Amino acid sequence: MSAVLAVQNMTKFYGKVRALNDVSFSVPKGSVFGILGPNGSGKTTLLGIVMDILKPTKGNFLWNGQPGSNEQRKQIGTLLETPNFYHYLSGQKNLQIAAAIKGRGKEDIPKVLEKVNLFQRKDSKFSTYSLGMKQRLAIASTLLGNPDILVFDEPTNGLDPAGIAEIRQLMIDLNRQGKTVIMASHILDEVEKVCTHVAILQKGELKTVGTVDEVLSGTPGDRVSILEVELAADSIANLESVLKNLPGIVNIQSDNGTLNIQCEDSLTTSAINKYCFEKGIVLSQLNLKRKTLEKRFLEITGTKSEH
Amino acid sequence: MFKSLQIEWMKIKNYRVFQVFSVLYLLGIIVIIYIFYKVYISIIGELQKAMTGANSEGRDILGIFSSDYLPYTVCFWTSLLLYLPGMIIINLFINEVNFKTHRQNIIDGWKRETFIFTKISLIACISAAVMIMNFLAMVIMAQIVDSEITKEAVIVSLFSFLQAFVYLIFALFLATFFRRSGIAMIVYFIYGLILEWVLWWLVVKIHPSLPHFLPLQSSDSLIPFTRFRELYKDLPSVGVSLAVVIGYALLFVTLAVRKYKYDDL
Numbered sequence: 001m002s003a004v005l006a007v008q009n010m011t012k013f014y015g016k017v018r019a020l021n022d023v024s025f026s027v028p029k030g031s032v033f034g035i036l037g038p039n040g041s042g043k044t045t046l047l048g049i050v051m052d053i054l055k056p057t058k059g060n061f062l063w064n065g066q067p068g069s070n071e072q073r074k075q076i077g078t079l080l081e082t083p084n085f086y087h088y089l090s091g092q093k094n095l096q097i098a099a100a101i102k103g104r105g106k107e108d109i110p111k112v113l114e115k116v117n118l119f120q121r122k123d124s125k126f127s128t129y130s131l132g133m134k135q136r137l138a139i140a141s142t143l144l145g146n147p148d149i150l151v152f153d154e155p156t157n158g159l160d161p162a163g164i165a166e167i168r169q170l171m172i173d174l175n176r177q178g179k180t181v182i183m184a185s186h187i188l189d190e191v192e193k194v195c196t197h198v199a200i201l202q203k204g205e206l207k208t209v210g211t212v213d214e215v216l217s218g219t220p221g222d223r224v225s226i227l228e229v230e231l232a233a234d235s236i237a238n239l240e241s242v243l244k245n246l247p248g249i250v251n252i253q254s255d256n257g258t259l260n261i262q263c264e265d266s267l268t269t270s271a272i273n274k275y276c277f278e279k280g281i282v283l284s285q286l287n288l289k290r291k292t293l294e295k296r297f298l299e300i301t302g303t304k305s306e307h
Numbered sequence: 308m309f310k311s312l313q314i315e316w317m318k319i320k321n322y323r324v325f326q327v328f329s330v331l332y333l334l335g336i337i338v339i340i341y342i343f344y345k346v347y348i349s350i351i352g353e354l355q356k357a358m359t360g361a362n363s364e365g366r367d368i369l370g371i372f373s374s375d376y377l378p379y380t381v382c383f384w385t386s387l388l389l390y391l392p393g394m395i396i397i398n399l400f401i402n403e404v405n406f407k408t409h410r411q412n413i414i415d416g417w418k419r420e421t422f423i424f425t426k427i428s429l430i431a432c433i434s435a436a437v438m439i440m441n442f443l444a445m446v447i448m449a450q451i452v453d454s455e456i457t458k459e460a461v462i463v464s465l466f467s468f469l470q471a472f473v474y475l476i477f478a479l480f481l482a483t484f485f486r487r488s489g490i491a492m493i494v495y496f497i498y499g500l501i502l503e504w505v506l507w508w509l510v511v512k513i514h515p516s517l518p519h520f521l522p523l524q525s526s527d528s529l530i531p532f533t534r535f536r537e538l539y540k541d542l543p544s545v546g547v548s549l550a551v552v553i554g555y556a557l558l559f560v561t562l563a564v565r566k567y568k569y570d571d572l
Binding site (some may be wrong): 048051052053054055071073074078081082083084086087088089093096098100101102103114135191241 | 310311314317318321322323400402407408410411413414415416417418419421445469569570572
């Protein structure tokens, strides 16, 4: 798969503060690529650099194999950080300005306003919009000219639950149309539900990158991946004492009549079952728990917020 | 550039502050010179009456509205209003920073240079409007005082274009540098109304011509109150003044463009 965006050795300092440190990754064409990280991890800085509003200290980037240019940005729909519009103009007039800068006609404007349910308020001043409406207008602006690449920074900010679901569905629909979506978010559930690929940033460092499944399973980059398995038997105490001697077990926790164990991925469920049976214990329950992105994220970044 | 100016016009034509300030300023050009004329005629009439008992009957006995001096008199007085469009320029630029539309325009596909050169083109357009209004004010005053419009009026009008351009490009430079409306405006006023006079006082001791080489004063010196040229005996030649003014204009353009092109937005 060819790379829509290739970020190479990107480093950014704000004075003495290092916001990005030697970050490199590629965004495959046709993917929904999530850039995930706690507040202050460098997500917006990274997107700001590839959209030319911030200057990198070191490193470069390529859009479709070419150095970034304004002509390429015209072909990309971007919502960066907050909706940026002229407060004294109506939603429609703001979109006319965006369309004119992109070199597009006005014909797309009613269509994109309909898509984000803002058509009825098109003549209202931007300053009278609610936070959610402002966000919708920004998303409408990204859709002008039907671009093949979309960049969203925290796209569901300020939206109500129905709005969040609509925007997530919109992103999935856009991806089904063959468009590449790059999305920065600190909402793990959002990334897990929408994205095909994910890069995790922390304090400006790229911690991992790959498909969502790869990241969840611990590859690439990790030497040892940890699995979680839930077990039960007639005697939990006996089961626990037996499992303590099984090589590869990392942690055992008792939880309301079941045992939750963490073990190395070399240990399969069938191997656990066989071992217990050989030790005279018949398991009444054996579930391999699918790791959520949230757990994986916390494993990689730690549990504390950076702000 | 015409296309980006059209987009700029889309941005500002419905902005109430721009509408009100522009109308106030453009009308102010006519109003200030007419008020000066009425006050001047009135004072001269009173003085003459007190000294000789004769009634001047509203005559321009000093000749500052005669054909030769009318353009200078008009542009000298109207230049006092140049801080108003300077405030408009600062306000328009800082609005973009506050609304973050200066970033969005780049994200949507403008080059950074396009954004800043569009602002500079807007300044050129406003300066041209100032020039036209100054010429119009000369024509109106010539009708009122029964004077004539000479070739000098056209030349002085062109000088007023340069003077307005330097005042406004200086305002834009301050706006790009400070990025906060209040601070940029305060610095603009403090520099123009206080600091440059302090600098005048300091540099005049080094050489009497030096004050005419200060950024804003150099453009003022293009249009002195020439009826009283003896007050300006250290005035550089028009050629030198023109070179200095164009030099400052280029310097502020370069500084504003560099600041916008290479800084984080």
